Amino acid sequence: MTEIFDNIRKLYRFYLPQNELASYIEFISESSAEETFRQVANNPFTVRMFPSWTPTCYINLGDPYQLTVxxxxYQIQKQTDVLILRNSIVERHNLPTDHIFTIKFFPGGLEAILGINQVQFKDQVVPLETILPILLIQRIKQAINFEERVNLIESFFLNQLQGRKKADHYRTMVSNTIGTFGANGMELNTAQLADRMFLTSKTINRYFHRVIGTPPKQYLSMMRVRAALSSYVAHNDRFSPDDFGYYDMSHFYRDVVRFTGQKINERRP
Known part of the structure; x- marks a missing residue:
């Protein structure tokens, strides 16, 4: 299964924070045994995910699996829990007994909540106990259901966030720049965004490297193609490249190939 092209979310249960964490955590999820069986039966399967620069925690509640970053x-054992940055293509090779509890942060969210800068984790698989307390991880593993696991991690994160109330200038400016890019049709370049933010292009570049670990041009281009491709896959009959700042369909197609390594027509039934 391939992210965006296939609806990989149908394999999971999801929780979206509705409190202060909503600005920093994209979602919390857990594998659904029923949905996994419905989709793959008793067959091993692979989930392929494209770059997103979103720190993601995987707490393993089931059998070993293989992770390609x-x-x-990497061979992830039954008792192994990890964090990855997802700055490159990631593939998770699972058995039908896949059971993973996932926490996916927005860019900069890890630093906002825990004070840990994500840039250091590029191209790595990091033991999760270096990020979260081992006792918390154990309690999550021992919890009886998804709701209890969500309550445990959410309570911990909210408590950590209360101790970090001071606004982070770098993260705030990067977040505002991303918002400005999205609000203006995803077509402003770095210089234009810098003007809107009353900053220089050099400063914008420095902020993105500091918070996310990549220059704004690369990150915003990735953000645009992810949004555009998701829209195209969902409603290709109503898709317009202009809505995402592309000159024409050829421009969009080229960006998809650059991002996914696949041509759209290769994915058509």
């Missing part, structure tokens, strides 16, 4: 393959 970039060109490196």
């Amino acid at each position: 970039g060109l490196t393959v």
Whole structure:
């Protein structure tokens, strides 16, 4: 299964924070045994995910699985829990007994809540106990259901956030720049965004490198193609490249190939 092209979310249960964490955590999810069986029966399967620069925690509640990050393959054991940045293509090779509790942060969210800068984790698979307390991880594993696991991690994050109320200038400016890009049809370049933010292009570049780990041009281009491709897959009959700042369909198609390595017509039934 491939992210965006296939609806990989149908394999999971989701929780979206409705409190202060909503600005920092995209979602919390957990594998659904029923949905996984419905989709793959008793067959091993692979989930392929494209770059997003979103720190993501995987707490393993089931059997071992294999994780490919970039060109490196990792064997994730039953008791192993990890964090990855997702700055490159990631593939998770699962058994039908896949059971994973996932926490996906927005860019900069890890630093806002825990004071840990995500840039250091590029192209790595990081043991989760270096990020979260081992006792918390154990309690999450021992919890009886998804709701209890969500309550445990949400309570911990809210408590951590209360101790970090001071606004982070770098993260705030990056977040506002991303918002400005989205609000203006995803077509402003770095210089134009800098003008809107009353900053220089050099400063915008420095802020993105500091918070996310990549220049604004690369991140915003990724953001645009992810949004455009998701829209195209969902409603290709109503899709307009102009809505996402593309000159024409050829421009959009080229960006999809650059981002996914696949041509859209290769994914058509």
